[in-house]
Amino acid sequence: MSVPRRLALASVPADFADWLDYAAIVALLAFGWNEGPFALALFALALTLPYILVGPFLAVIVDRAPTRAVLVLSNLGRAIVTLSFAFASDTALLLALVFVRGAVDSAFTPGRQAAIQASTPEHLRGVANGLHQAINQTSKIAGPALGGILLAFLAPQQVFMLNALLSLIAAGIALTVFLPPRTESAAERGKFFTESLVxxxxxxxxxxxxxxxxxxxxxxxxxxxxxxxxxxxxxxxxxxxxxxxxxxxxxxxxxxxxxxxxxxxxxxxxxxxxxxxxxxxxxxxxxxxxxxxxxxxxxxxxxxxxxxxxxxxxxxxxxxxxxxxxxxxxxxxxxxxxxxxxxxxxxxxxxxxxxxxxxxxxxxxxxxxxxxxxxxxxxxxxxxxxxxxx
Known part of the structure; x- marks a missing residue:
């Protein structure tokens, strides 16, 4: 199997892991812990703010590290954090963990873009991006729906555990994605904050x-x-x-x-x-x-x-x-x-x-x-x- 196909295959469980437990988190907040609109608004912020506050800085490390290692470790990190959802005892802790998972995910997505750039011929990058967008779109549609169906048979904590397994599967597939080594400009290295502005x-x-x-x-x-x-x-x-x-x-x-x-x-x-x-x-x-x-x-x-x-x-x-x-x-x-x-x-x-x-x-x-x-x-x-x- 070619590297672009392995990368796309790894994206299936990785993207579904972003959305499978969405319904479970909302159900736990609204019905399990009787939280109201304010907590749900904080949940929305916890989903989005990592890409603003953490992503640009974490990207410095992503550019320095081997891309395959980024793909593997980010999925392993998401698996660990998602598993910890099952042991969260209150709203504040759960939302903090959602933020942490988003921060880890903010490394995976740029890493995937680097992998597509390195492994896909320029004239096929449009096709590759279309395929990955289709995978992401499918996960947004089917992930919460499947999570809602699972809640009829499983507790939210069990859905979290199942979702952690998806990230582990994605990490295992990413481990088989072999990419050509990329060149790095040593002269560019400087203060971490300065590099994040590049x-x-x-x-x-x-x-x-x-x-x-x-x-x-x-x-x-x-x-x-x-x-x-x-x-x-x-x-x-x-x-x-x-x-x-x-x-x-x-x-x-x-x-x-x-x-x-x-x-x-x-x-x-x-x-x-x-x-x-x-x-x-x-x-x-x-x-x-x-x-x-x-x-x-x-x-x-x-x-x-x-x-x-x-x-x-x-x-x-x-x-x-x-x-x-x-x-x-x-x-x-x-x-x-x-x-x-x-x-x-x-x-x-x-x-x-x-x-x-x-x-x-x-x-x-x-x-x-x-x-x-x-x-x-x-x-x-x-x-x-x-x-x-x-």
Whole structure:
């Protein structure tokens, strides 16, 4: 089996390990320990903050260490921390452990990007990124659902133990991933904090990287303006809870199909793919918002088809970004470049749900979707006009 295939195979249990116990943690907090919205909000922060606060610094070590060792040790670390979930006795400890696991995971993802760069020919990197995005998308859809099913038979602590086993399996597969040794510039080594800034300085130095980062940060912001409001929009279109559940599945399916397709078509001109997808997705989102605003009848099959299409278009914006990173970032600093970009994107999108909810409260739910759609259209048009093709 080739190295890229082994890497993809290792990503299956690794990505599922990120999401399998999501439902178990929420169930334990809400139903086991009777926690309320504040604890669940802290849980969301514990999931995301490591990629801002820890990832850019840990990436210095990722760039220095052998990539295979990073993949193996990060999965072993996740297994140990996940297993410790089963022995957490209160909310504070559990959330602290969730943060620690996120910090460990913030090393795995940049390490995987370095492994794809080192093991995949340049003309096939788009395909590889599409495949890994499809694996990640599948885990986000199936992981929490499978975790919820397991809770019918197992206690949350048992789900945590099962999830720890997934990370162990991922570590075992990663152990078989043999990568060519990478060169490192000894002159670059200096103070740890200074080296952690190398990633963000690379974006300033190379225009294609900067354009891709600004685009991705704005796109994520636009998505999260309305992402959490989908249930409310479905209600305004006259659909019930069952239809809402189907809409989530349709969006996830579209993202999965789109990831596989985007990887095949975005390798040559990633920024053209991203900007075109933004215009199309933004136009579709704006149209759906207008339908809800003016009471236009939308049959359920059409609504599901639109959500599937929107999910697919989103993948066409997200997959090429990683291709640009792998094409433009030097091999001895790709982890820091990727981690810095991920920190900027995560920080940008954290404010979007709050702004979207404010817009929805003040002007109505469809307006939040309209704002996100128009932002995507403008983003795509400006990127096209800038001719920042990577």
């Amino acid at each position: 990633g963000i300085s690379e974006f300033r130095r190379k225009r294609p990287l900067l354009v891709a980062l600004i685009f991705s940060a704005c796109a994520y912001f636009a998505f999260f303006l309305y992402d959490a409001l989908l249930a409310l929009l479905a209600g305004e279109l006259g659909f019930d809870a069952t239809a809402f559940g189907l809409s989530i599945s349709a969006s996830g399916l579209g993202g999965l199909i789109g990831a596989l397709m985007a990887g095949r078509v975005s390798g040559a001109r990633p920024m053209l793919t991203m900007s075109s997808a933004a215009i199309i997705s933004g136009g579709t989102t704006a149209t759906v918002s207008l339908a809800a605003s003016y009471g236009w009848p939308v049959p359920l099959p059409l609504f599901l088809l639109v959500l599937c299409f929107m999910g697919g278009a989103t993948a066409f914006m997200l997959v090429p970004y990683r291709t640009v990173i792998q094409a433009e970032a030097p091999a001895d600093r790709i982890a820091r470049v990727y981690a810095a970009g991920e920190a900027v994107i995560t920080l940008t999108m954290l404010s979007a749900p709050l702004i979207g909810s404010f817009v929805a409260e003040r002007f109505g739910t469809p307006v939040a979707f309209l704002a996100g759609g128009l932002l995507l259209i403008v983003l795509g048009a400006v990127t096209l006009a800038s001719r920042g093709d990577a």
